[in-house]
Amino acid sequence: MKFNFFYIIVIVFFNYSFGQQSEDLEKIDSLKQLVANIKLQDSSSIAETHYAIAEYYRKTTPLTDSAFYYYHKAEKIFKQLKAKYQLALTLYGVAVIQKNEKDFIGSEVTSIEALSLLESLNGTDDVLIRKAFIYNNLGIVFKELEQYDESIKYHEKALKLKEKLKGDNKESIDISKNNLANTYKNAEQFDLAIDYYIQILENKELINQNPGFYALVLDNYAHTLYLSKRHSQLPELYLKALKISDSIKYKGYNSIIINQHLAEYYNDKGNKELARYYAYIAKDISEKYHNDDLLKSLLLLSKIEEGEVAAKHLKSYISLNDSLQKNERSIRNKFARIRFETNQIERENIQIAKERLWLLVISVIIIIASFLLYLVIRQRNKNKELQFIQEQQAANEEIYNLMLSQNEKIEEARALEKKRISEELHDGVLGRLFGTRLSLDSLNMSTSDEAIRTRNQYINELKTIEEDIRKVSHELNTDFVSGSGFIDIIETLVETQATVYNLVYHLEHDGIINWDEVSNKNKIHIYRIIQESLHNIYKHAGATKVDISFKLKNNVIWLTLIDDGVGFDVNKTKSGIGLKNMNSRIKEINGIMDITSRKSIGTTVTMQVPIT
Incomplete structure (x- = not known):
């Protein structure tokens, strides 16, 4: 079920060379060069290498298209090898990327495909934990789609699987409980959400073992109390969560949410000064990421501020929202192109290999035939040098004809396309241009109202002809292959x-x-x-x-x-x-x-x- 020793070497090299937070592109290029120089023994090692690179891109860099590219390469080989477990892990990585880029339907389809592969395997701990991860991804997908019953169902499945596993899975179980509580909070089932948050926070060691996660859960708990109109412990819980978050090394992302919640709370209480203070802190931190959290900060400020300042923030919110939506569409289109272009390159490589093989065979045959012919002519006609030269010339012409025949179909297709374009321009565009020009010449010296109207008609006709020319040009440049949808x-x-x-x-x-x-x-x-x-x-x-x-x-x-x-x-x-x-x-x-x-x-x- 597990990847082989070569995969482990690649993962160790990633961690040793770069560290968990590195995004140094020069080092990434160095790693890819190192992997390319390793002499791989079989297809399995190649696929596992692609998977390792994809995992690194997904977990430590913002280059989701690069991660998708290497996942896709690994997926194709694992399918050929019928390696169900490795293929399921690869599809899970793809599903997570699709979820992060808000392609929720695509993530759901990919997750179900990965689950169907794991269902056919024995229920080892490795298989069960991977199924739990996929259930968790489906839970998040359905929460984003606001289908909370489905989300709760999958989060509960993930939690049950994790509780069955051997060993210390407390941290993983707490993550599932937090996700389940978040879904209940969004579904406005606040009592159930609060119950799960309390279960997590009862672990007194959590604040020392994982202070960042503790601050996250504490903020979620406080926000649920706020939404359910239970304000007796607020804003103290928010402030405690913020203090913990600010005390750890990588504090930025969690602090955004906590500051937004504090701004929302104080705005609701009518304390505009503190609301502005925390809202601007959230905005300043979120500007480093330029994502949905910055979007929420701008919208929050548009509600807190007044007059022109509020309008300015609302305008920035609308502009950023449009930009993010365009970027999401661009990423999804890029994923489709990666799938298509990878398959196309493989087909072209196969075709090139076949053509080279045929060319080699034909060349060897021609060389052997020419050599034998030369020996026969030399032995039989040593004194007939002129006749030998003529026969050699005939053989050369035959070779030339064979080479020409290789390009015959290509030239025929080009000729047909040229003919079509020529007919389109000659019969349609040029004929209309000639007729319009003659008509304009006949009206050139006339200044009557009728002549002016007629000239305007012909000018409009020229515009129509211009559109036809543009249409022909567009047809010549338009790719006939469309992306998936x-x-x-x-x-x-x-x-x-x-x-x-x-x-x-x-x-x-x-x-x-x-x-x-x-x-x-x-x-x-x-x-x-x-x-x-x-x-x-x-x-x-x-x-x-x-x-x-x-x-x-x-x-x-x-x-x-x-x-x-x-x-x-x-x-x-x-x-x-x-x-x-x-x-x-x-x-x-x-x-x-x-x-x-x-x-x-x-x-x-x-x-x-x-x-x-």
């Missing part, structure tokens, strides 16, 4: 569920649907509806085949699911919890759902979802 996530869901449920499926989607225009809320509900429908088909329909299609009609997405199951009486089954959930989700996104079913024939579910 929401439909890829749906394909993964359907493929995974169909495999588990032993269903034959056909998925058809309308390429003209611009999923970027569809809100994340609508996408999530569409995803859940399909997931629930497939579950109902498996559980109740007894079907063997399902057809799923997306169509765009009058700016409305039509989602249709058709199965060949046993069918049911629609009027008698409307009270089922599965259908209730689907109806609830459809109403949430202002959609329409229609179900028709015939016994022994099958069921058709049709949903209409507005694109905006």
Whole structure:
């Protein structure tokens, strides 16, 4: 189950060379050069090296795209080796990156894939702790999606697994309790949250063993008391947490949250001076990170300050929010490009290797044939030097023709493209330009109103021609390959569920649907509806085949699911919890759902979802 000795050497080298807080890019380059010079024995060592580098980037640097790149390289090799445990760890790393970059649906899908791999293995301590980590990641994902019941379920699973493990797991258990309490706090179940925080804080040694975590839990506890209107211990608990946080070496990040909570508390009490004091401290610290905490600090100051100062902070908040959203989209697009470009490079390398092999074979054959021909001619016709030269020339021409034939298909494709562009420009653009020019020449000397109007028409025509030229130019420069998107996530869901449920499926989607225009809320509900429908088909329909299609009609997405199951009486089954959930989700996104079913024939579910 564990990585081999080579992986351990790489991890030790990371820690020894750089230290836990180092972000020195020159040293990272030196490490990659060292790893490249190591003579690897097999594919497993190569994959484990990629995994080790990815883990380092994820845990100690902000270079998430580099971490994703090496995880992806490791993932491909582990899949080929059918190394389920190592593949599950790699997918967990990818899922954590997706969660951190707010690709919550992608993180959920990747986490479930990793869990399915671990489920097929024996339940050793290593497997159980990794499952607990994945459950914890899913709990955080669903908390961010505000699906608190699901979040609580996964955090409780993580906690139960950790409690089963041998040895001292107190620190890990406390982390799960804190995460579970945070979810209860967000769900406004304050009594349950307070109970878990108290359980953690009852450990009197925690403040000495891990003062940073103690300050974090104490602040969470104090904030829960604030939200539940129990202010008798405030602000003393906040101030104690802040004092502890400021006393440790790496105090910055936790201090931001505590200062924000103090500012919120004093603002609520009407003490604007102290509210401003702590809010500006939080802002000053969070500026070092330029992330969501700076966003919260700016929003808090816009509420505390008044007039132009408040407006200035609100403007900065809006600007930073837009910047962070653009950066998140950019990171997700970069992840998609890394997957595509890595696969493309591998295909190109395979093709190049094949071409080189064929070129070598042909070259050897030609050389041998030429040499044999030379010997035969020399032995038979020593006195016929001229004839020998002519035959040698013929052989050279044959070689030249063989070389030309290698490029024939490429040149043919180029010629066809040139012809298409020539026809596009000659028949369309140049003809219209010539006609417009002649018409303008005929009006050149006229200054009548009619002539001026006509000239304006021709000028507009020239603008249209300009757009056509720009369109042709755009077509020449546009890459025909697009990145992965929401439909890829749906394909993964359907493929995974169909495999588990032993269903034959056909998925058809309308390429003209611009999923970027569809809100994340609508996408999530569409995803859940399909997931629930497939579950109902498996559980109740007894079907063997399902057809799923997306169509765009009058700016409305039509989602249709058709199965060949046993069918049911629609009027008698409307009270089922599965259908209730689907109806609830459809109403949430202002959609329409229609179900028709015939016994022994099958069921058709049709949903209409507005694109905006």
